[in-house]
Every structure is written in structure tokens, then in C-alpha cells.
Amino acid sequence: MNPYESQQGPRKCAATGRPLAAGEAYYSVVRQGERGPQRTDYAEAAWQGPPDDAVAWWRSRLPAAAASAPADRDEMMLRLFDQWAEEPDRVESRYILSLLMIRRRLLRHAEGSADGGASGDAGVLRLYRPKTDEHFEVPVAPPSPERSAAIQEELKQLFVDQAA
Numbered sequence: 638m639n640p641y642e643s644q645q646g647p648r649k650c651a652a653t654g655r656p657l658a659a660g661e662a663y664y665s666v667v668r669q670g671e672r673g674p675q676r677t678d679y680a681e682a683a684w685q686g687p688p689d690d691a692v693a694w695w696r697s698r699l700p701a702a703a704a705s706a707p708a709d710r711d712e713m714m715l716r717l718f719d720q721w722a723e724e725p726d727r728v729e730s731r732y733i734l735s736l737l738m739i740r741r742r743l744l745r746h747a748e749g750s751a752d753g754g755a756s757g758d759a760g761v762l763r764l765y766r767p768k769t770d771e772h773f774e775v776p777v778a779p780p781s782p783e784r785s786a787a788i789q790e791e792l793k794q795l796f797v798d799q800a801a
Contacts, residue, residue, distance in 0.1 A: 652683035660701035729780040
């Protein structure tokens with residue numbers, strides 16, 4: 638992380654107060670303040686050059702798709718989860734994807750089961766999606782270590798590399 642990251646939430650132009658838009662160019666200035674270095678950002682249109690007391694300054698651009706990537710990734714996971722429900726050869730992959738979706742809080746263990754979401758035969762993971770009030774049953778199918786590594790690489794290719 639940049640040690641001069643001082644703003645929380647969306648970046649704003651110090652001159653106009655306007656939030657900077659995705660893909661927009663801007664300038665950052667670092668000044669020495671009472672509590673140490675302080676960073677200020679300016680929209681390119683409001684930039685009038687570095688102030689005399691600037692310790693450093695640079696031009697940058699906000700990422701174009703940074704704001705929508707996590708939501709898109711979550712939607713992709715949900716579509717794949719539904720798709721793999723219809724593919725018997727993907728039972729191990731769907732199980733691993735289910736665990737990933739629990740970790741990302743897209744799915745939760747269904748309430749009311751004494752064993753935290755597994756059904757009485759311990760062969761089914763009972764899950765709940767709070768956002769849509771849907772319930773799912775996923776066969777418990779832990780893959781071999783080799784197959785697990787292959788599934789993880791496949792998911793990485795699908796979700797991580799596409800977001801970049």
C-alpha cells in the first residue's frame with residue numbers, strides 16, 4: 638500500500654470537492670503536515686501545477702473497472718454455481734466453489750441443522766443465499782489433492798485473471 642494513501646472511499650478533487658470518476662486522470666500532491674506527510678488529489682481540469690510547499694507530486698489515472706470487478710466476479714460465481722448443478726462431472730468443482738462462496742459470504746450454512754449445514758446423511762452441504770432467500774444442497778465431494786489443485790487453478794483462471 639502506498640504510504641500516502643490518506644483518503645477513505647472514493648477519491649475527491651481538493652479544489653472542487655467532486656469525486657474523481659473511474660478512468661479519470663488526476664494529480665496527487667504530498668505536503669509535510671503537522672502529523673507527517675499528507676496527500677491531496679486534484680482533477681486534471683483543476684490542476685494548476687504543484688504548490689510551492691509540495692514534497693512530491695505525480696499524475697495518475699483511476700482504474701476504469703475497479704469499482705465493478707468484485708460484483709461482476711460474484712455474479713460469475715453464482716452463474717457457474719447454478720450451471721455446475723446440472724453437470725454431474727462437476728460435483729467436486731461445485732463443492733470447492735461452494736466453499737469459496739461461503740468464504741466470500743455469498744452463501745451461508747443453512748440454519749437449523751445441528752451439524753452446521755450438513756444434512757443427516759453427512760453427504761450433503763445445506764446452504765442458504767441471503768440475498769435471494771434461496772436454499773441449496775451440494776453433495777459433499779472433497780477432491781483428491783491433485784484434483785483440488787486443478788480445480789483451484791481453473792477457478793483462478795476464471796475469476797482472478799478475468800478481473801485483471
